[in-house]
Amino acid sequence: MPLNEDLPRGDAEYLSQSCFQFHEVPGSKSVTARALFLAAAARGTTVLRMPLVSDDSLGFAEGLAALGYRLEREPDRWTVEGRVRGPAAEEASVFCRDGATTARFLPVLAAAGRGVFRFDASAQMRRRPLGPLTRALRDLGVTLVHQEREDHHPLTVHADGIKGGHVTLDAGLSSQFLTALLLVGPLSEQGLTITVTDLVSAPYVDITVAMMERFGVRVQRDGNTFTVPAQPYTATDYTIEPDASTASYFLAAAALTGHRVTVPGLGSGSLQGDLRFAQVLARMGAHVALAEDHVTVTGAPGGRLAGITVNMRDISDTVPTLAAIAPFADGPVRIEDVYNTRIKECDRLEACAENLRALGVPVHIGRDWIEIHPSRPRPAHIACHDDHRIAMAFSITALRTPGITLDNPGCVKKTFPGFHRALNDLRTIWHRDQ
CATH class of the missing domain: 3.65.10.10 (Enolpyruvate transferase domain)
Incomplete structure (x- = not known):
C-alpha cells in the first residue's frame, strides 16, 4: 500500500542530516x-x-x-x-x-x-x-x-x-x-x-x-x-518489515521532544497502514519525510504540537500513542471513530482517559471518541491494564514528565520485549548529541 501521497519526500540532503538511524524497531x-x-x-x-x-x-x-x-x-x-x-x-x-x-x-x-x-x-x-x-x-x-x-x-x-x-x-x-x-x-x-x-x-x-x-x-x-480461489500457496523466501505500530512510539518521541529519528525499513512501499500515523504527526507540526525505504520525523523546536481532530478508524492501534502526547499540544486533540479500541487487550479509550486524568489532564470521552485538552501532565502511576500499547504509549509521555511510573512495565513483552531498553538508548543518544 503506497503511503507517499500525503507526506513530503524529503531530499537526500535533509535525510542525510538525520542524527540517528533507529534500527531497534522489531518485525511487524x-x-x-x-x-x-x-x-x-x-x-x-x-x-x-x-x-x-x-x-x-x-x-x-x-x-x-x-x-x-x-x-x-x-x-x-x-x-x-x-x-x-x-x-x-x-x-x-x-x-x-x-x-x-x-x-x-x-x-x-x-x-x-x-x-x-x-x-x-x-x-x-x-x-x-x-x-x-x-x-x-x-x-x-x-x-x-x-x-x-x-x-x-x-x-x-x-x-x-x-x-x-x-x-x-x-x-x-x-x-x-x-x-x-x-x-x-x-x-x-x-x-x-x-x-x-x-x-x-x-x-x-x-x-x-x-x-x-x-x-x-x-x-x-x-x-x-x-x-x-481454491489454489495452493507456493512457499517463498519472505522478509518481515519493521512494525509500524511499534515505530509510532519512537516517531512520536521525536515529535514530542523536538529531536529527529529515522526508522529504516518503513517507507513508501510499506504494507502497513499504521505508518499513516506519521501523517498525524505532520498535521501536528512535525517535519515528516518519507523515502522508499525509511521514514524520518523531526519535531518542531521545543516539541511544539498543534491540536487536531482526526479519524483513526483505520489506524486505531496508534490511538494510545496520540493520546499520550496530546496533552502537550497547543489545542484540543480529538480522536474519532475508534469504538473497536474498546475491545482490544483492554478498553483502550477508558484506559487512556483514566491515565490522562491521573496525570491531571482534562479529558472527555464518548462511545467511539476521546477529546484531550492541553495541560502540563504531573507525575502519576500509570495503570497499564496488562496492555502493551498503553505501557509503551505513556512511556513516551514520560519523556517530558519526570516521575511517571508503570504498574506493569513487563507487559511490553507481547510485541517488544526490549522496548524500555531501546527507548532509554534513544534518549541517551539524543542527550549526548545535544
Missing part, C-alpha cells in the same frame, strides 16, 4: 502472524527473515507446532514446512496466550484439516470476541463448540475440511475476522466468496491481500465482496 506483529499462516499453508518450505520474536509470535509458532507443522527457529530466520491440506495432527490442544491473531487465525487453519482441535487463551483473550468469525465458519459447514461462553474462547473445532462457497461476514469489530477467512480460502475445496457488511482497520486487510499474492494467490475484490 501483523506481518509475522500472516507469514506464519501462509508458510504453514503453502506447498514447500518457506524461510521467514527478521520475524518478530515476542510473546505473541512465539505463541503463534508454538500453536503451529502443536498442530503438527514443522518449524525451525534460528535468530532472525524461521523455517516452516507447509501443508496444503491443513494440520498434520489429528488431535491437538493449543493455548493462544494473549495473541488475538493466534486465537483467531489458528482455529480457522485447523478447520481446513481433519481432527479435533481444542483452543484456549488467557483471561484477557477470553474476553475478546470471536462470534462473527465462528458464525461464518458454521455457515461454511464447520462444526465447532464454544466450551463455556458463546462467541468466546475456549473453543473446540471438529474439523473435516472446508467445502467453501459464499459467506457473509461482519468485520466491524475486527478486520482479523476477514483476514482469517481470506487466508484459509485457498485451502477450501471450492474457494471462498466473502461479502463484508462492515469493516474496521481496512489497511490490515490490504496487508493480507498483498501477502497472499506474494505466496502465489490473488484475491479478487468487487466492492465489499472478496473472492479467493
Whole structure:
C-alpha cells in the first residue's frame, strides 16, 4: 500500500542530516502472524527473515507446532514446512496466550484439516470476541463448540475440511475476522466468496491481500465482496518489515521532544497502514519525510504540537500513542471513530482517559471518541491494564514528565520485549548529541 501521497519526500540532503538511524524497531506483529499462516499453508518450505520474536509470535509458532507443522527457529530466520491440506495432527490442544491473531487465525487453519482441535487463551483473550468469525465458519459447514461462553474462547473445532462457497461476514469489530477467512480460502475445496457488511482497520486487510499474492494467490475484490480461489500457496523466501505500530512510539518521541529519528525499513512501499500515523504527526507540526525505504520525523523546536481532530478508524492501534502526547499540544486533540479500541487487550479509550486524568489532564470521552485538552501532565502511576500499547504509549509521555511510573512495565513483552531498553538508548543518544 503506497503511503507517499500525503507526506513530503524529503531530499537526500535533509535525510542525510538525520542524527540517528533507529534500527531497534522489531518485525511487524501483523506481518509475522500472516507469514506464519501462509508458510504453514503453502506447498514447500518457506524461510521467514527478521520475524518478530515476542510473546505473541512465539505463541503463534508454538500453536503451529502443536498442530503438527514443522518449524525451525534460528535468530532472525524461521523455517516452516507447509501443508496444503491443513494440520498434520489429528488431535491437538493449543493455548493462544494473549495473541488475538493466534486465537483467531489458528482455529480457522485447523478447520481446513481433519481432527479435533481444542483452543484456549488467557483471561484477557477470553474476553475478546470471536462470534462473527465462528458464525461464518458454521455457515461454511464447520462444526465447532464454544466450551463455556458463546462467541468466546475456549473453543473446540471438529474439523473435516472446508467445502467453501459464499459467506457473509461482519468485520466491524475486527478486520482479523476477514483476514482469517481470506487466508484459509485457498485451502477450501471450492474457494471462498466473502461479502463484508462492515469493516474496521481496512489497511490490515490490504496487508493480507498483498501477502497472499506474494505466496502465489490473488484475491479478487468487487466492492465489499472478496473472492479467493481454491489454489495452493507456493512457499517463498519472505522478509518481515519493521512494525509500524511499534515505530509510532519512537516517531512520536521525536515529535514530542523536538529531536529527529529515522526508522529504516518503513517507507513508501510499506504494507502497513499504521505508518499513516506519521501523517498525524505532520498535521501536528512535525517535519515528516518519507523515502522508499525509511521514514524520518523531526519535531518542531521545543516539541511544539498543534491540536487536531482526526479519524483513526483505520489506524486505531496508534490511538494510545496520540493520546499520550496530546496533552502537550497547543489545542484540543480529538480522536474519532475508534469504538473497536474498546475491545482490544483492554478498553483502550477508558484506559487512556483514566491515565490522562491521573496525570491531571482534562479529558472527555464518548462511545467511539476521546477529546484531550492541553495541560502540563504531573507525575502519576500509570495503570497499564496488562496492555502493551498503553505501557509503551505513556512511556513516551514520560519523556517530558519526570516521575511517571508503570504498574506493569513487563507487559511490553507481547510485541517488544526490549522496548524500555531501546527507548532509554534513544534518549541517551539524543542527550549526548545535544
